Amino acid sequence: MIETFAALAHGMAVALQPMNLLYALIGVFLGTAVGVLPGIGPALTVALLLPVTYKLDPGGSLIMFAGIYYGGMYGGSTTAILINTPGESASMATALEGNKMAKAGRGGPALATAAIGSFVAGTIATIGLAFLAPWLVDVAVKFGPEDYFALMCVAFITVSATFGDSPIRGLTSLFIGLTLGLVGIDKLTGQARLAFGIPELLDGVEVTTLAVGLFAVGEALYVASRRHHTEEKLEPVRGSLWMTKEDWKRSWKAWLRGTMFGFPIGALPAGGAEIPTFLAYSTEKRLTKHPEEFGKGAIEGVAGPEAANNASAAGTLVPLLTLGLPTSATAAMMLAGFQQYGLNPGPLLFAERPDLVWGLIASLFIANAMLLVLNLPLVGLWVRLLAIPQPWLYAGILVFATMGTIAAKPSVVELSMLAGFGVLGFLMRRYDFPIAPVVVGLILGPIAESQLRRALAISLGDPMTLLQSPISATLLAIALIALVAPFVLKGLGRFKANED
Amino acid sequence: MTDSPSRATPPAASPSVDRAGLVIAFLLAALAAVLVWDASRLPAGAMYGVGPGAMPIVVAVGLGLLAIGNLIDALRGGLPPRESTDPKPVLLILAGLALLIAIIAFGGGFILATSALFVATSAAFGRRAILKDAAIAIVLTTLIYLAFDKLLTLSLPAGPLERLL
Numbered sequence: 001m002i003e004t005f006a007a008l009a010h011g012m013a014v015a016l017q018p019m020n021l022l023y024a025l026i027g028v029f030l031g032t033a034v035g036v037l038p039g040i041g042p043a044l045t046v047a048l049l050l051p052v053t054y055k056l057d058p059g060g061s062l063i064m065f066a067g068i069y070y071g072g073m074y075g076g077s078t079t080a081i082l083i084n085t086p087g088e089s090a091s092m093a094t095a096l097e098g099n100k101m102a103k104a105g106r107g108g109p110a111l112a113t114a115a116i117g118s119f120v121a122g123t124i125a126t127i128g129l130a131f132l133a134p135w136l137v138d139v140a141v142k143f144g145p146e147d148y149f150a151l152m153c154v155a156f157i158t159v160s161a162t163f164g165d166s167p168i169r170g171l172t173s174l175f176i177g178l179t180l181g182l183v184g185i186d187k188l189t190g191q192a193r194l195a196f197g198i199p200e201l202l203d204g205v206e207v208t209t210l211a212v213g214l215f216a217v218g219e220a221l222y223v224a225s226r227r228h229h230t231e232e233k234l235e236p237v238r239g240s241l242w243m244t245k246e247d248w249k250r251s252w253k254a255w256l257r258g259t260m261f262g263f264p265i266g267a268l269p270a271g272g273a274e275i276p277t278f279l280a281y282s283t284e285k286r287l288t289k290h291p292e293e294f295g296k297g298a299i300e301g302v303a304g305p306e307a308a309n310n311a312s313a314a315g316t317l318v319p320l321l322t323l324g325l326p327t328s329a330t331a332a333m334m335l336a337g338f339q340q341y342g343l344n345p346g347p348l349l350f351a352e353r354p355d356l357v358w359g360l361i362a363s364l365f366i367a368n369a370m371l372l373v374l375n376l377p378l379v380g381l382w383v384r385l386l387a388i389p390q391p392w393l394y395a396g397i398l399v400f401a402t403m404g405t406i407a408a409k410p411s412v413v414e415l416s417m418l419a420g421f422g423v424l425g426f427l428m429r430r431y432d433f434p435i436a437p438v439v440v441g442l443i444l445g446p447i448a449e450s451q452l453r454r455a456l457a458i459s460l461g462d463p464m465t466l467l468q469s470p471i472s473a474t475l476l477a478i479a480l481i482a483l484v485a486p487f488v489l490k491g492l493g494r495f496k497a498n499e500d
Numbered sequence: 501m502t503d504s505p506s507r508a509t510p511p512a513a514s515p516s517v518d519r520a521g522l523v524i525a526f527l528l529a530a531l532a533a534v535l536v537w538d539a540s541r542l543p544a545g546a547m548y549g550v551g552p553g554a555m556p557i558v559v560a561v562g563l564g565l566l567a568i569g570n571l572i573d574a575l576r577g578g579l580p581p582r583e584s585t586d587p588k589p590v591l592l593i594l595a596g597l598a599l600l601i602a603i604i605a606f607g608g609g610f611i612l613a614t615s616a617l618f619v620a621t622s623a624a625f626g627r628r629a630i631l632k633d634a635a636i637a638i639v640l641t642t643l644i645y646l647a648f649d650k651l652l653t654l655s656l657p658a659g660p661l662e663r664l665l
Contacts, residue, residue: 052648052652054652054654055654171566172569175528182555191542191543194534224590225586226584227626391625391627394622394625395618395622395637398596398597398621399617400644402600406604406610406613406614406656406657410604415601431521431579432579456550461550
């Protein structure tokens with residue numbers, strides 16, 4: 001307990017240095033500005049802005065990342081409320097009631113309850129992160145390679161199969177990611193795999209190239225291909241921005257309930273914020289004293305899911321920082337951010353670079369507070385960003401998307417891969433395959449492989465080592481249950497469809 | 501991702517074979533075959549534990565099973581319904597990307613390359629004012645170049661236009 005306070009205080013001292021405050025401010029600002037653009041979720045926001053941080057030192061860069069992360073989340077909810085195109089499925093619940101409120105001329109209070117709810121949930125969840133992390137680190141140091149491998153199996157299954165619309169399609173996405181993760185030189189033996197004699201492929205597939213290709217280029221192609229279907233309508237923010245006393249009364253409990261759903265589910269390797277946001281939505285719908293307003297713009301229906309969304313975002317940082325386990329596309333991009341400095345999140349990082357880890361955690365508090373102060377007054381600016389005509393918007397997104405690759409590796413092979421992943425992202429969207437498992441598969445696949453091979457090397461090739469460790473055996477059992485459950489209980493993910 | 505939540509409702513209509521689903525199943529099986537072929541060229545058997553060829557085989561087996569799963573889905577017609585798409589804008593954006601790659605490869609520089617992509621994309625989204633968009637693109641990408649190359653010292657490829665700056 002006391003150690004946590006001391007570590008956190010130290011982190012605050014790092015985060016409050018003027019330069020770091022500036023980085024956090026830039027991160028929050030850029031994150032919101034990019035996140036607010038329609039069709040851009042937090043994962044893509046982080047992927048697009050990764051090149052901006054190339055030249056910073058790791059501390060400053062991670063602090064900017066914290067700001068980008070929360071800024072992107074906040075920007076996404078603004079888009080969901082004002083034009084009903086949630087950049088990612090986690091904002092879908094917010095769009096349900098939020099857009100109705102905006103249509104009814106109550107866009108201001110909807111944005112306000114989203115912003116304040118995000119702040120409340122983000123702060124509580126970050127406190128949860130600060131206290132849970134050291135405890136989990138103590139558990140994690142006892143993990144052997146076989147336990148890590150089993151843990152990653154759990155993450156693979158829950159991210160791809162358990163909660164999606166179709167376990168087959170989710171697993172297909174995961175295995176595409178795992179295949180991409182095999183490309184390049186095998187770290188243990190120096191053998192080239194799936195490189196087909198192309199020197200650029202020996203380094204493997206770059207996570208940012210994959211993510212930007214799948215998310216940005218794929219999204220642009222997809223939106224362009226079905227332009228004749230969609231008609232986006234930007235709701236102007238009319239009337240007061242402020243919440244009435246009644247709004248406050250209806251919101252605060254929803255914020256807290258949303259946090260209770262979001263943080264634990266985000267902290268478990270269960271993947272994504274969709275489940276807590278929809279749980280929060282259905283709970284608010286059940287508990288409300290104004291059931292007649294649901295479907296027409298009920299403020300609880302915005303407050304609960306938004307809080308759940310932000311709390312689960314902080315929750316996913318628990319497995320990411322303590323175990324190096326990304327359980328969402330955004331967390332995978334954060335991990336890529338660490339890796340560009342050769343840093344591997346996990347128990348070792350807590351021991352070796354406490355200033356970095358606790359500086360990052362402290363910056364989350366600061367970024368949250370900055371967002372609260374910045375966003376409501378600046379809402380006019382964000383709305384203007386939303387009004388950029390679609391042709392220029394997507395043209396600009398693609399320029400930014402390619403710039404990252406051009407700056408990192410301006411080769412024909414790398415740029416062709418970016419375009420190829422764009423086509424893949426387009427096809428996956430069209431045929432309804434989830435995108436996040438591909439990114440998680442690419443980033444976790446090689447780690448899982450090296451842990452497995454390390455475990456087998458220690459046991460002299462005896463695969464029973466996976467079942468002899470109680471931790472690993474339990475985790476593998478959980479993974480198996482998580483894999484079989486969606487096939488047995490058809491429609492575990494169906495509650496999403498039933499909500500509307 | 502941007503689809504409305506309503507997409508999750510399965511079609512109640514009579515099931516029919518989904519052709520795209522068959523293609524997907526075939527591609528997954530082909531990918532599995534490539535993995536096996538590639539792994540077979542690796543020196544087999546490490547001294548201890550498993551060698552570099554083991555994981556590709558595991559992934560290939562997974563892909564093979566998923567090919568079967570997707571095949572069953574396709575034969576049952578169990579894929580979610582799709583909206584019609586317009587291939588022209590997609591091809592236009594891909595042409596823009598190809599142009600960008602060519603300009604970078606032949607030393608045309610960042611500004612010209614990304615401007616070409618900008619104009620192609622904006623045309624794909626229905627804009628017809630190509631000259632105006634080209635002017636906007638050049639101004640925008642020049643600003644980006646200055647901000648990132650000079651301020652953040654990121655090295656972006658320089659061509660004739662960049663050398664003037």
